[in-house]
Amino acid sequence: MRPNLILHVIAKFTIPLIILFALYVQFHGDFGPGGGFQAGVIFSAALILYSLVFGLDAAEKIIPSHWLRILAALGVVIYAGVGLVSLLLGGNYLDYTLLSSNQIAGQHLGILLVELGVGITVAAAMLILFFSFAGRGRE
Amino acid sequence: MGSHISLLLVVVPLIAAPVVAILPRGRLPWAVAFMVAALCAVLAGMQLWAVLHEGAISYELGGWAPPWGIEYRIDAVNAFVALIVAAIAAITLPYALLSSEREIPEEKIPLFYSAMLLCLTGLLGITQTGDIFNVFVFLEISSLASYALISLGRDRQALTSAYQYLIMGTIGATFYLIGVGLIYSQTGSLNMQDLATILPDVLHLKTVETGFAFIMIGVALKLALFPLHLWLPNAYTYAPSVVTVFLAATATKVAVYLMLRILGMVFPQGFALTTPAEELFIVAGITGIIIASVYAIYQKNVKRLLAYSSVAQVGYMVLGIGFASVTGVTATLVHLFNHALMKGALFMAVGAIIYRTGACRMEQIHGLGRTMPWTFGAIVIGGLSLVGVPGTAGFISKWYLVTAALEQGAWISVAVILSGSLLAVVYVGKLIEALYFKPMTDTGNAVGEAPMLLLVPTWVLVLANLYFGLDTDLTVGVAEKAVAIIAGMES
Numbered sequence: 001m002r003p004n005l006i007l008h009v010i011a012k013f014t015i016p017l018i019i020l021f022a023l024y025v026q027f028h029g030d031f032g033p034g035g036g037f038q039a040g041v042i043f044s045a046a047l048i049l050y051s052l053v054f055g056l057d058a059a060e061k062i063i064p065s066h067w068l069r070i071l072a073a074l075g076v077v078i079y080a081g082v083g084l085v086s087l088l089l090g091g092n093y094l095d096y097t098l099l100s101s102n103q104i105a106g107q108h109l110g111i112l113l114v115e116l117g118v119g120i121t122v123a124a125a126m127l128i129l130f131f132s133f134a135g136r137g138r139e
Numbered sequence: 140m141g142s143h144i145s146l147l148l149v150v151v152p153l154i155a156a157p158v159v160a161i162l163p164r165g166r167l168p169w170a171v172a173f174m175v176a177a178l179c180a181v182l183a184g185m186q187l188w189a190v191l192h193e194g195a196i197s198y199e200l201g202g203w204a205p206p207w208g209i210e211y212r213i214d215a216v217n218a219f220v221a222l223i224v225a226a227i228a229a230i231t232l233p234y235a236l237l238s239s240e241r242e243i244p245e246e247k248i249p250l251f252y253s254a255m256l257l258c259l260t261g262l263l264g265i266t267q268t269g270d271i272f273n274v275f276v277f278l279e280i281s282s283l284a285s286y287a288l289i290s291l292g293r294d295r296q297a298l299t300s301a302y303q304y305l306i307m308g309t310i311g312a313t314f315y316l317i318g319v320g321l322i323y324s325q326t327g328s329l330n331m332q333d334l335a336t337i338l339p340d341v342l343h344l345k346t347v348e349t350g351f352a353f354i355m356i357g358v359a360l361k362l363a364l365f366p367l368h369l370w371l372p373n374a375y376t377y378a379p380s381v382v383t384v385f386l387a388a389t390a391t392k393v394a395v396y397l398m399l400r401i402l403g404m405v406f407p408q409g410f411a412l413t414t415p416a417e418e419l420f421i422v423a424g425i426t427g428i429i430i431a432s433v434y435a436i437y438q439k440n441v442k443r444l445l446a447y448s449s450v451a452q453v454g455y456m457v458l459g460i461g462f463a464s465v466t467g468v469t470a471t472l473v474h475l476f477n478h479a480l481m482k483g484a485l486f487m488a489v490g491a492i493i494y495r496t497g498a499c500r501m502e503q504i505h506g507l508g509r510t511m512p513w514t515f516g517a518i519v520i521g522g523l524s525l526v527g528v529p530g531t532a533g534f535i536s537k538w539y540l541v542t543a544a545l546e547q548g549a550w551i552s553v554a555v556i557l558s559g560s561l562l563a564v565v566y567v568g569k570l571i572e573a574l575y576f577k578p579m580t581d582t583g584n585a586v587g588e589a590p591m592l593l594l595v596p597t598w599v600l601v602l603a604n605l606y607f608g609l610d611t612d613l614t615v616g617v618a619e620k621a622v623a624i625i626a627g628m629e630s
Contacts, residue, residue, distance in 0.1 A: 073157030080154045095202035
């Protein structure tokens with residue numbers, strides 16, 4: 001790919017900001033608008049921009065595709081696992097109140113973990129989709 | 140602990156699905172998927188027992204009380220359907236091992252079992268939940284998984300048929316969601332039981348009627364009610380054999396259950412009678428039985444023949460709903476169970492032929508019945524059950540259906556049900572003629588009987604066809620209990 005100075009500089013400048021914004025949306029999700037789904041999409045947008053500017057090979061060095069599959073599965077397991085933990089603590093499925101001694105802190109922790117699972121799965125799934133389309137015909 | 144069973148039934152396959160997806164290739168993904176399906180079948184059996192002996196189960200997800208939180212509510216109706224789905228999954232998965240190794244690329248096997256488990260999660264979720272929006276979520280989980288499963292077929296046409304199903308299925312799901320939205324706008328509730336108490340006051344509103352129509356059309360698309368069946372023949376024909384077995388025996392059944400639940404337990408009794416829905420069901424059922432059966436006769440592909448027969452069988456089930464009587468709905472529920480048994484057995488037997496020969500066109504299977512006697516036997520008994528010969532499960536459901544029609548003096552329906560059976564004799568006869576009476580096409584290499592791992596699950600379903608043709612305690616007994624709940628005679 002022909003190097004393009006302007007694109008490279010701008011991408012290097014914006015990618016950290018995009019990731020930062022993704023983390024903000026992720027962790028602010030339980031106070032305001034946002035949450036795992038949106039954060040995951042924004043996070044994957046940063047990596048998609050990176051691979052558009054620097055090429056697929058460079059992007060696959062950062063995050064190999066077999067890791068994406070594991071991450072996509074991991075997110076679902078985190079989500080469902082939080083539910084199972086509250087089940088084992090003697091409550092109903094996904095009853096976050098039992099996750100901590102304080103009821104409000106428990107709800108807080110629960111939704112944070114569940115949204116983290118959602119964020120990981122969505123980001124990984126978006127990247128899998130992108131790589132499988134972008135990588136077509138390369139093998 | 141008792142009520143946790145209902146939850147685990149959905150959560151166990153949900154957690155297993157991502158785990159299976161990242162397991163290494165080989166037989167480990169199958170082993171995990173099979174154990175999960177077997178566990179689900181045991182849980183579903185325990186759940187049905189608990190419901191029959193201790194009354195309805197209510198489970199509040201996240202500890203949020205209904206109608207605000209999501210509630211799983213299980214009575215005899217959904218416990219029965221959940222048992223059908225889970226049991227079919229547990230019988231299908233042993234069959235899946237060899238059949239999928241033959242038909243699905245090796246690197247996709249872990250993902251295949253993962254999608255099977257997700258499909259199972261979605262179907263079980265639809266049966267368990269007592270929240271109409273949650274139904275939509277599970278409907279999408281099962282549908283998305285089945286689009287992926289169908290696209291795994293060997294033929295390139297599998298891709299177009301999966302796409303066709305994707306479009307039709309998404310329209311169906313969207314219609315359902317629009318209907319739910321319209322009803323929510325007038326009632327402010329999504330909980331089925333809560334809706335049942337609110338809806339009688341707002342039934343005169345056009346919005347509610349429109350919402351009802353949207354939901355009915357959406358579900359009718361999902362259950363492949365004639366003339367909304369166009370996605371089904373292609374999807375069943377080009378999907379891998381295992382997927383066809385599983386979907387044919389469960390997916391449309393769950394959609395029929397959903398229709399019954401919304402007609403009888405969300406909207407008040409008799410509301411459908413004030414709308415054109417009931418007449419439409421009877422008309423769609425009658426035309427579906429006749430036209431789809433005639434189509435089946437002219438098919439050159441064995442799987443497509445059985446697929447059209449499935450469309451006709453959906454016609455019988457909807458006809459039962461259309462009668463809007465206790466016997467009619469009993470017939471629907473009994474046929475739901477029996478049809479899962481007969482179509483499961485028939486598609487499994489056809490899958491065994493595909494496993495041995497790779498062929499499923501009529502002219503390619505000539506004479507195979509003589510070299511594959513056990514597979515042929517399964518097709519004969521499954522076919523007889525489809526026709527409704529006494530001593531098979533099919534007879535029981537036809538009997539109840541005809542009784543229901545006679546109760547109402549619906550002579551046209553009686554004639555249609557009986558001629559539907561005659562048409563079934565023709566297409567099953569064509570299949571048997573091709574398999575047994577036509578001279579074998581010389582392919583050079585001898586075709587042997589299917590391996591035991593394919594034959595045993597097939598014959599489990601075949602024997603179940605015979606057993607439930609003689610002993611109707613489970614089927615009719617549970618169905619009558621379920622209908623009593625739908626009709627509001629007990630809670």
